[in-house]
Amino acid sequence: MTHIFAVVNQKGGTAKTTTAVAVASKLALMGKRVLLVDMDPQGNSTMSFDIDVTLLEHTVFDALVHGIPMQNILLSTTIKGLHLAPGNVSLSKTDINLADKDRKQFRLKDILQGLLPFYDYMLIDCPPSYGLLPVNALVASTGVIVPMVPQYFALEGLKQIANSIENIRKELNPGLDITGILFCMVDSRLKITDPTIRMVRDHYHKKVFDCTIGICSKLNEANLMGKSIFEYDEQSRAAKEYAVLVDEILQKTQNGYPGKRTEKELHK
Numbered sequence: 001m002t003h004i005f006a007v008v009n010q011k012g013g014t015a016k017t018t019t020a021v022a023v024a025s026k027l028a029l030m031g032k033r034v035l036l037v038d039m040d041p042q043g044n045s046t047m048s049f050d051i052d053v054t055l056l057e058h059t060v061f062d063a064l065v066h067g068i069p070m071q072n073i074l075l076s077t078t079i080k081g082l083h084l085a086p087g088n089v090s091l092s093k094t095d096i097n098l099a100d101k102d103r104k105q106f107r108l109k110d111i112l113q114g115l116l117p118f119y120d121y122m123l124i125d126c127p128p129s130y131g132l133l134p135v136n137a138l139v140a141s142t143g144v145i146v147p148m149v150p151q152y153f154a155l156e157g158l159k160q161i162a163n164s165i166e167n168i169r170k171e172l173n174p175g176l177d178i179t180g181i182l183f184c185m186v187d188s189r190l191k192i193t194d195p196t197i198r199m200v201r202d203h204y205h206k207k208v209f210d211c212t213i214g215i216c217s218k219l220n221e222a223n224l225m226g227k228s229i230f231e232y233d234e235q236s237r238a239a240k241e242y243a244v245l246v247d248e249i250l251q252k253t254q255n256g257y258p259g260k261r262t263e264k265e266l267h268k
């Protein structure tokens with residue numbers, strides 16, 4: 001089966017794009033067939049591959065709204081086995097264009113359906129907002145990765161995301177669950193860091209990834225060069241930590257469907 005992860009957090013700057021690109025790249029470098037879907041009007045995932053977002057003929061928007069076949073939209077990347085469904089500012093018109101359309105929350109799920117035989121993993125990079133883009137991503141997904149920075153109000157933000165995910169699970173996608181909350185840009189010199197991580201772990205237990213991602217300036221450099229962190233500097237802290245994250249994701253997905261609930265949970 002294809003594992004599909006929405007990478008979400010309604011806050012900006014929590015390393016959603018960095019995480020989506022790193023995980024997608026590493027999985028592909030390990031020989032998996034991977035699709036990265038850029039659902040953010042900022043097009044940062046697309047830019048990470050040195051693609052000029054202003055020159056794109058088609059983006060995910062054209063598939064979501066105009067029914068353009070994904071085959072006409074997908075791009076190959078510098079990494080073998082990694083394809084990109086690019087995004088740009090046109091995506092910001094999605095809500096308005098889909099407002100009175102059928103299956104407006106299921107558009108991405110419907111589009112990805114035909115691609116499932118061709119991919120082992122799909123990563124969906126989401127915008128820092130509510131609305132139909134993240135809803136479509138969550139409806140299409142089997143799991144959710146929530147990158148967050150250990151800061152003040154982190155738990156409040158997390159409760160909102162957990163509520164949104166729970167609502168989508170109840171109403172639109174019964175198999176959905178949080179695969180993992182991922183602490184990113186962790187700076188252990190800050191006083192707030194350890195207590196915040198502890199508090200979230202106490203509250204969400206196994207839904208928090210064991211590994212964390214520290215501050216690493218190489219990530220910015222890799223972005224500037226249009227390369228994944230693994231191609232740019234495999235020995236960097238971020239490359240090593242993201243590789244550990246991918247191992248953790250593989251373990252979780254090998255243990256079954258990422259959103260799978262235990263018998264006990266199902267009958268609660």
Ligand SMILES: Nc1ncnc2c1ncn2[C@@H]1O[C@H](COP(=O)(O)OP(=O)(O)O)[C@@H](O)[C@H]1O
Pocket residue numbers: 011012013014015016017018019044128184185186213214215216217219220223238
């Ligand atoms: N672990 C990290 N260490 C240092 N900088 C990081 C790290 N993760 C992300 N960044 C940088 O932080 C900024 C925001 O990250 P990004 O992935 O674009 O967040 P989001 O997609 O959630 O808005 C980018 O400039 C990115 O290069």
Ligand SMILES: [Mg+2]
Pocket residue numbers: 016017018040044126
């Ligand atoms: Mg982003």
